[in-house]
Amino acid sequence: MRLRPFVAALFFLAGPAGAAAADLVVSAASSLTDAFQAVGKAYEARHPETRVVLNFAASDVLLRQISSGAPADVFASADQSAMDKAVKAGAIDPATRQDFASNRLVLVVPKDGRVHVTGPAGLEDPKVTRVAYGDPASVPVGRYTKAALERQGLWGVISAKGVLAQNVRQGLDYVARGEVDAGFVFATDAAIMKDRVDVAAVVATPTPITYPIAVVAGSTQAREAARFEAFVQSADGRAILAGFGFRAP
């Protein structure tokens, strides 16, 4: 009799396991957070037998997880570079790779910011001391920022003021809290914090900002994963993405 609480505890410990059989694990870039939550809900409504488990992080972090054997089924990244690395690492099935959305890079400033900035060139002002963007080594928005500023000859000055975010949403949070004078995020990210940040400028990038999606190599539910990928690109999926400000690729 006295063993009962221990047995109960064991069951409790064993209970909340990871992904179960009918779970489809979707690893998506941080900028897709809100949009893919809505897409996942819509997909579950259509296929009640499947549960969509979402995992958000910077694209390269997701790639690291997948190539280290994380049980993901779908990978959606915020730039081609991360997906190229995934192809090279053999982490995804290249035949399933497709672009499903596009975005724009914007310069954002805190609502009641102390410095008036209207474009990237304004960040050279010595009054601007901190600029947030994703770490170019692992975060797509950082790579787009670096490429755009390099083309304008501003990278040297601005990177000296750089605060490296672990993903695009952390950079957005730094701006919203007023801890930095400005930051580079995607237009769709700026839109979710309209009440706290202002878009100072849309920044042209040397390469267009497109989002590729693919089925993970070795996924145990490749057919289900392909069905999810098709749903994202369907008219319904596109409409949901458009509702969050994403454009067609």
Place this chain on the structure above:
Amino acid sequence: MGAIWIPLALSLKVALWATAINLVLGVAVAFGLSRWRSHARELVDSILTLPLVLPPTVLGYYLLVLLGRRGVFGEWLDRLGIQLVFTWQGAVIASTLVAFPLVQKAARAAFEAVDPQLEDAARVLGLREAAVFFRISLPLAARGITAGALLAFARALGEFGATLMIAGNLPGRTQTLSVAIYAAVQAGDDRSAGIMVAVTSVTCVVALLLAGWLAPAHLRRMRP
């Protein structure tokens, strides 16, 4: 690979500052607690031990809300031209906070182990309270305090969560060794990460060995 020395030097600087601050603050609080006769004593001790058990993210959040530019104290500091978020001083505050209980606990135990008769003898011989502390209590508790300080140094050197939240990831300015390891792993740079992991591990092992050698058990054996 020379780039590794920059985060290492920064980590050492932050950990040394955190340890130095705790040596003053932790020892003062520990001495106060060891001599304080009150029911509230254990409650205060528990609250001061919180940084040891709270998730670093919780501490980081508290610090951000208190010290951020729009925080409770941060707004006031900002007007004085002092900014702590995204500075190495911010990293020192985070490390000091997480390492504080290690010094405080060790110092309190060391002070409580000091024979009160020795302190009374000093008083009878005409020493003032301050002199009793500096010439009797502190030297007798020194080993325990040093062991605590070494533990605190190792903990401060490895501090990550709260540091990342308050000091951010600014290469060359606030990117400590643990934050640099995190960034390298995320970027898939296993070689740099591996070297930095080895350096951190060796440094911490050395600090722990020293702490173990200075532990109170050793002290007892050495006493005549």
